Amino acid sequence: MQIWAVGGGKGGTGKSLMSNGIGISLAERGFNVILVDADYGGPNQHTYCGIRKPATSLAHFFEQRTPLEEIIIDTRIEGLRLIPGNFNSSNTDSLTFTQKQKLFRHIKLLRADHVILDLGAGTQYDVLDTFLLADIHVAVVAPDAMSIENFYLFLKTLHNRLLCNVLSSVGLRERANAIWKERAEHGIATSKDFIAHLRTLSSEFSDRLTREHAKLQPHVVLNQVREYRQVEMGLAVESMVNKFFHIPATYAGHIRYDKNLWMQFGQETPAINHGHAFTLQQDLERVTEKILTAHPRGVT
């Protein structure tokens, strides 16, 4: 099973649309796919799937202890099923540590070829940890300065979160905090110096960080492209992430803006599978293909 996470920081860039499109593309290839609405504070993946009122949701899993397998519902697309988000819950703010661990454990046990996690916006720990759970990382950005700025912040925070997680796992978190506070005495000026210093403390930490960093190879998708010259922004972002953040991101392609898409929602049919959104479907298909080619493992 491969777990995909679709995130990117800014709200409204098309993360849910992209998750939905990847889900459809994979299901059409004959894979058994489960979409998980992991936008804990603002779920609406069910609306993309053309389901107005899902009978179950993550709230059942969190509050009534219903097994995750039992809240999966079918969509109108063969091979594509959905775990609807946490709506009708009294608390959508954040998950407790135990809730999160339980959810992650159960996601890993799902029986499917591909599980797609549709993330919420922002850089809260819940969002970052869910993103890090995946094998395939997809980041959706829109071609505007605000979206791209938030994406960089997302990646930077993600990197820090990864560092904290690895430090905790080897019991170095508090020592690292103390070193950071006294960084001038240790000759540490940048986060790069900090990591280099930490690597000298423990080979276990160093090896694990290297392994975890190697897993993080985000695929950048540029959504809502209205003009051809915007496409170059995707290449620019890919380059900047590599050169300035030292994260091996790759540009997976662009999705053209569909001015009629808004009319496809709220009906009892999947929004992007009406036969109304040809360019959108084409673009989503092309991007999914590119990402799949980079992860040739296929079904495991």
Added chain:
Amino acid sequence: MEHLNEQRCLRILELPDGATIDEISHAYHLLMRVYGNAEGSFTAPSMDEFSAEARTQALNQIEAAYAELCRIHTQTQRLVHPPAPVLEAHLPVDGSILRGVRESVNISLEHLASQTHIRLDYLSAMEDERFGDIPLPPVILRGFISAYVTEVGLNPDQVVPAYMQRYQQWQARKSK
């Protein structure tokens, strides 16, 4: 400055091993547009990572990598393509002579088209002196032939006037 071997240069230009000179040139121009533009909407000036120093450092690295790759390619190109034959000054030059020179340096018409951005059928017509198939003003044809001869390694100052004389003779014949 760090030592830049060919592989490191290609990585700086974000290219795989074995990239062609066309791909190198394309990548270099793209990166210069990206890093040479402090105001592009793909930067995040508020973040430390995007400081002026970081950008200058990236730019210098890109320039150095490109210069080194060009140097390496100029060296190897001499090994791949034999030097173009020297034409005697003021010798009448026609399309078939140009074709002969092009073939002697192993440059295909397709490669020439991709290098000069001139349509393949125009290049072919230029070699066959089918001037009627190039319905463009003479000044454009002059530009085309200049790009052609430069690409095959000849001196345009010597060759272009001679070739354009052929074109003028054709025009004179046509108007009779």
